[in-house]
Amino acid sequence: LDFDLVVRNGKVATASDTYRADIGIIDGRIAAIANGLPTGKRDIDAGGRWVMPGGVDSHCHVEQLSGMGLMCADDFYSATVSAAFGGNTTIMPFAAQHREDRVRDVLEDYHARAVEKSVIDYAFHVIVTNLDEQTLNEDLPQAIRQGITSLKVFMTYERMKLDDYQILDTLALADREGALVMVHAENNDVIRWLGDRLTERGLQAPKYHAIAHCGLAETEATHRVVTLSRILETPILIVHVSEAETLDCIRQAQQKGAALYAETCPQYLFLTAADIDKPGVEGAKFCCSPPPRDERCQGAMWQGLMEGSLSLYSSDHAPYRWDETGKLPKGEKTGFREMANGLPGLEVRMPLLFSEGYRKGRLTINEFVALTSTNHARTYGLYPRKGTIAVGSDADLVIWDEAREVTITNDLLHDNVDYTPYEGMKVTGWADTVINRGRVVVENGELKVDRGTGEFLPCGLPEPVAKARANREPDTLIRKLVGLSSGAQNHDA
Numbered sequence: 319l320d321f322d323l324v325v326r327n328g329k330v331a332t333a334s335d336t337y338r339a340d341i342g343i344i345d346g347r348i349a350a351i352a353n354g355l356p357t358g359k360r361d362i363d364a365g366g367r368w369v370m371p372g373g374v375d376s377h378c379h380v381e382q383l384s385g386m387g388l389m390c391a392d393d394f395y396s397a398t399v400s401a402a403f404g405g406n407t408t409i410m411p412f413a414a415q416h417r418e419d420r421v422r423d424v425l426e427d428y429h430a431r432a433v434e435k436s437v438i439d440y441a442f443h444v445i446v447t448n449l450d451e452q453t454l455n456e457d458l459p460q461a462i463r464q465g466i467t468s469l470k471v472f473m474t475y476e477r478m479k480l481d482d483y484q485i486l487d488t489l490a491l492a493d494r495e496g497a498l499v500m501v502h503a504e505n506n507d508v509i510r511w512l513g514d515r516l517t518e519r520g521l522q523a524p525k526y527h528a529i530a531h532c533g534l535a536e537t538e539a540t541h542r543v544v545t546l547s548r549i550l551e552t553p554i555l556i557v558h559v560s561e562a563e564t565l566d567c568i569r570q571a572q573q574k575g576a577a578l579y580a581e582t583c584p585q586y587l588f589l590t591a592a593d594i595d596k597p598g599v600e601g602a603k604f605c606c607s608p609p610p611r612d613e614r615c616q617g618a619m620w621q622g623l624m625e626g627s628l629s630l631y632s633s634d635h636a637p638y639r640w641d642e643t644g645k646l647p648k649g650e651k652t653g654f655r656e657m658a659n660g661l662p663g664l665e666v667r668m669p670l671l672f673s674e675g676y677r678k679g680r681l682t683i684n685e686f687v688a689l690t691s692t693n694h695a696r697t698y699g700l701y702p703r704k705g706t707i708a709v710g711s712d713a714d715l716v717i718w719d720e721a722r723e724v725t726i727t728n729d730l731l732h733d734n735v736d737y738t739p740y741e742g743m744k745v746t747g748w749a750d751t752v753i754n755r756g757r758v759v760v761e762n763g764e765l766k767v768d769r770g771t772g773e774f775l776p777c778g779l780p781e782p783v784a785k786a787r788a789n790r791e792p793d794t795l796i797r798k799l800v801g802l803s804s805g806a807q808n809h810d811a
């Protein structure tokens with residue numbers, strides 16, 4: 319075999335195994351894994367460092383308008399560069415439909431922007447805010463066939479939210495067409511009512527954002543949407559879980575056999591409500607929805623990652639700058655309801671979990687790989703092309719320097735945000751060399767590829783959907799009567 323690239327002397331870790339080997343790459347794919355492979359056109363000596371599947375960050379926002387209509391600070395170039403320096407080889411941002419948009423046009427627009435700027439591979443989820451006939455019957459089925467097989471819905475934000483009836487419509491569509499529904503679960507009326515009362519009383523500081531977006535608003539909405547999904551027996555994924563009681567609810571439903579998956583993010587492991595309570599408007603740097611909670615909730619999120627009730631750890635990178643019209647559209651006078659919701663995190667996601675999860679003994683190296691890469695690829699239908707180190711898989715690798723001590727500062731990061739909520743945190747371990755489809759993307763602290771060299775990844779059937787289909791025999795009465803049973807599809811009455 320004539321290798322284009324050989325990554326030699328690595329300590330290889332996948333979600334299931336750890337072993338020493340060389341990895342031989344031909345045409346962007348892994349062609350051989352063995353010891354003592356012959357020299358390739360190029361050799362990289364991993365020198366006994368970890369060689370892991372490149373990170374797959376399945377939740378981030380790039381060149382997207384927020385729920386409040388603010389454009390985020392990263393485009394597909396800065397976002398993918400930042401992700402790559404953080405050890406990732408794939409990102410999955412959202413293509414967001416606004417109520418007046420056709421999904422078909424939205425996708426065309428995001429594709430056009432991503433293809434010319436991305437430096438690593440990317441796939442899309444679609445955010446659905448308008449379920450008119452065309453969206454339901456034409457655009458979404460077509461998008462799913464074209465490899466966008468995950469749909470995000472919001473239960474809050476006036477401009478985005480769907481009601482329960484519409485969520486059932488979305489679940490039914492996803493069930494029929496083979497897509498996974500992701501949910502932003504917060505009770506809109508609770509947040510609005512609390513927000514109105516706080517505003518009436520002149521309480522405008524950032525910390526009131528966390529009061530309005532209280533933990534039980536998340537728990538209630540989660541319980542409700544999990545119930546909807548159980549009624550139809552259609553899988554669902556709760557994104558950005560932050561509250562301990564929400565996790566209790568998720569765990570209980572999972573124990574009952576619900577096809578229920580859940581994600582958490584760095585802000586719920588490494589930040590707390592005390593950060594939002596910093597003096598003046600400083601707390602806005604930590605404003606996201608749901609907000610960081612208390613230490614008990616942090617502990618619960620760790621527990622969820624360790625036991626597997628939370629199978630995804632994503633950045634939810636939602637970048638807004640401090641200096642312009644991002645976080646504080648009205649400067650110091652900005653009330654908590656006008657502050658942009660979201661935190662940057664693409665580049666620090668993996669180092670934070672490596673340092674605090676693997677190095678502190680909470681997670682094995684294999685669990686670290688699962689949580690940062692493999693589970694994302696499986697959940698969204700990219701496995702085994704992405705998310706593992708195996709012959710035939712894309713050669714997406716990160717060589718990880720586990721001894722490197724880094725104090726996180728904004729200067730170090732490559733996104734287009736002018737602060738980091740993790741400023742001053744000390745971590746041990748950082749991505750060293752990042753390889754995407756055999757292309758060396760990051761090496762010696764430098765970007766080695768041009769813009770526009772990342773590729774769109776069409777997603778296949780999400781694993782949760784495949785599993786639900788396999789486990790669902792026989793169909794329930796409700797599924798039969800509403801036309802969701804596989805039987806009804808095959809031989810229609």
Ligand code: DUC
Binds near residue numbers: 385558
């Ligand atoms: N939801 C997200 O997923 N990200 C940022 C803000 C939000 O509401």
Ligand code: ZN
Binds near residue numbers: 557
């Ligand atoms: Zn959300």
Ligand code: ZN
Binds near residue numbers: 541566567568
């Ligand atoms: Zn519950």
Ligand code: ZN
Binds near residue numbers: 377378379635636
């Ligand atoms: Zn998000």
